[in-house]
Amino acid sequence: MIVVLGGGLAGLGAGYTLAGSGVSLLLIEKEPSVGGLSRTVHHRGFRFDLGGHRFLTDSEELRSLIKGLLGNELLTVRRRSKIFINGKYIDYPLRPLNALTGLGPLNSVFMVADYLKEKLKVPFIGDGSDNDILNLEQWVVRNFGRRIFELYFRDYSEKVWGRDCSEISKEWISQRINGLSLGSALKEAMLKRKNKGMRTLTDEFLYPSHGIGMIADRLKRAIEDKARILTDSSVFEILHDGEMVREVAILTREGLIRSEVDQLVSTIPLHALLDIMRPAPPAPVVEALERLSYRHLILVTLFLERDQATELTWLYFPDKDLPFGRLHEPKNWSPYMAPEGRTHLVVEFFCSEGDGLWSMSDEQLEGITMEALRGLGFFKSSEVMDALTMRIKNAYPIFDLAFRENLAVVEDYLKGFKNLFIVGRTGSFSYLNMDHALLSGMKAASEILRQNGTKEGNRKQCFLV
Ligand SMILES: Cc1cc2nc3c(=O)[nH]c(=O)nc-3n(C[C@H](O)[C@H](O)[C@H](O)COP(=O)(O)OP(=O)(O)OC[C@H]3O[C@@H](n4cnc5c(N)ncnc54)[C@H](O)[C@@H]3O)c2cc1C
Structure with missing residues (x-):
């Protein structure tokens, strides 16, 4: 059995390639829906991404896969973004x-x-x-x-x-x-x-008509025709013998299941992975891991009884007097993201677990967001119909000055497992965009198929993207 941990784009990329070749595959996702960081939230007729996600790629192959999955539901959007600085809007x-x-x-x-x-x-x-x-x-x-x-x-x-x-x-x-x-x-x-x-200067990008999560949903549909995806299910134990991963224990909605493992593809955060490995990793590996951390994200979305609040794709707020960093208005990405005559603003706060922002209540966060944006003239208080706060962990791997050294210790340990493949942005602690996350999963899957096809058995190597 090939087991894939995580149903974000890296896991789905691996799953899509593997399912197409007819191998036995089990993909496990902790959340009720797939997509990970690239999912789209639905709320009372509104849709929004976890921070607007534009799709760009240099890979022709990937572009045609996405076009094939979405057909005419894939829009080309012109980017119009600004930075709000010293009271002025700069391109x-x-x-x-x-x-x-x-x-x-x-x-x-x-x-x-x-x-x-x-x-x-x-x-x-x-x-x-x-x-x-x-x-x-x-x-x-x-x-x-x-x-x-x-x-x-x-x-x-x-x-x-x-x-x-x-x-x-x-x-x-x-x-x-x-x-x-x-x-x-x-x-x-x-x-x-x-x-x-x-890439950073590109004026146009691709965007699915009903939110970036459509990519993950279509991949899921294609995989499910041929293999099993368990959502709302968490891996809580990975048994190994120091060279090979042998078994995973999964808590599903129906109860506990155990699955034997021929190959394991992990896209879950490094901390989550090492935490459930049995036997546990040696102390120096755990210490190096503890020195690696991710930055989290809080999203406050304000739902407005007005047609439009900005004309922008993204608006950046460097000013330290404002507690948030960026906002986007999904309707400016696709008209299908909000009901007729209404719009919403999705505001991003960058934070770490336990800091001042992370510890604020939803009401406090929504209050300061409303106050600041109303003050900038985006809407009137009477137009705010509803607000929603979400906390997203592990959004950005932190590249501090020692991260390379610490990551190398963790990677060396993981490379010791011959049937373990570590891929994706969150999984490999790298700053991958969606296309590279997808491609990393697909590449690992191709490597697994190549190894299985050529019966390379014991010569398998851990694969790190
Ligand atoms: C705010 C923001 C904006 C971004 N904007 C863009 C953009 O405009 N364009 C772009 O190309 N990229 C963008 N990205 C990057 C993009 O989101 C990522 O490249 C991509 O989503 C990473 O996919 P992944 O599968 O590697 O990781 P993830 O999406 O993190 O997937 C990991 C999955 O593992 C699951 N999981 C965790 N623990 C377990 C467990 N124990 N058992 C089972 N499952 C588990 C998680 O729920 C998750 O679904 C952005 C990222 C952020 C944070």
Whole structure:
């Protein structure tokens, strides 16, 4: 039996590839519905994602799979996002002229001067590469100059991570916007090039008509024709002999079941996985794991008795006087996300378990959200029909300065299991987007099929994406 833990996109990607080949497969998802971070919530005729999810991919194969699953229910949406900063709305992604001039002439002069200062320094630093850069602050200052870092990057990043930018590894930002600098952005803008290849600047994206969760739902449907998916079911014990995973114990709605395991694909958080391994991992592995953590997300959604509140895809709030970081209005992604004549705003708070935000009651969170957004003129108090607060754990793996070392200890331990495959964003503690999460699951599944097909038995290797 091939067992897949987790019904997010990585688990479903693995399940889809495996189910298509006719192997015995069991996919287990803790929540009542599949999709994980990429699911869509339904509430009294409204729909919303756990923070708006746009679909982009460089893989033609994946794009045609998604188009095949959704047909004409897949929309192409134009991105219109802004950053609210010092009381002004600035285009995001930063468009050089707007970013340079939007905050007044003095800031413009400082931005250009700081950028040129950084560029002039480069030939005198090390070998001219960015190998001397360790953290997020250094990376942004080198590529954009200090003033732009302070105005546009510092406060938002510190909200997302809950710590100083000097404590976040440069790996996080360099993975996301590698190759981007003020110079390259200006050049792109002046040549009026389409931002092909630079994902962070893309103007258009794909979006399913009834929310991003449609992708997971369609994959589930395709898998269920051929294999078993257990939702509302949690794995609570993984038995192994130090080299091979042998059995999993699952608590389902109907009771406890045990399943033998030939291969195990895990997409669940690393902490959840190691916590249920029997025998338990050695102490140094557990200690390294304890030094890795995820950032959580609180979503406060306000349902409004008005047709539209913004014209935007996303709106970012770096300002530390506002406790939230970002909002989106689902109706601007697809008209099917809200009932006729009504709209909703989904507001994201970044937090850690036990901190001030996490400990607030739903009523408090909804109260401060309403107060702040009403103050910005998005709606009148009388238009708020309803509010809903959700807490989502493990949304962002935290890339602190020591995460690579700690992750390596955990990975080395997991690599010792010949029939264990660790994939996905949450599972592999990596900053994967949806397409890469899906592809990582599919790749693990192909590897399993290859190994089974060629009867490689004992030569199996743990597979980490
Ligand atoms: C706010 C936000 C916005 C994002 N926006 C975008 C975007 O615009 N575009 C984009 O491409 N990507 C975006 N992403 C990233 C995207 O959400 C992820 O890449 C993708 O959903 C990861 O899928 P996954 O399967 O790896 O992980 P997950 O979705 O975390 O799936 C793991 C699954 O395992 C289940 N599970 C956990 N424990 C157990 C257990 N013990 N037993 C069984 N099941 C268990 C969980 O319930 C979950 O369903 C965003 C992420 C966030 C947080």
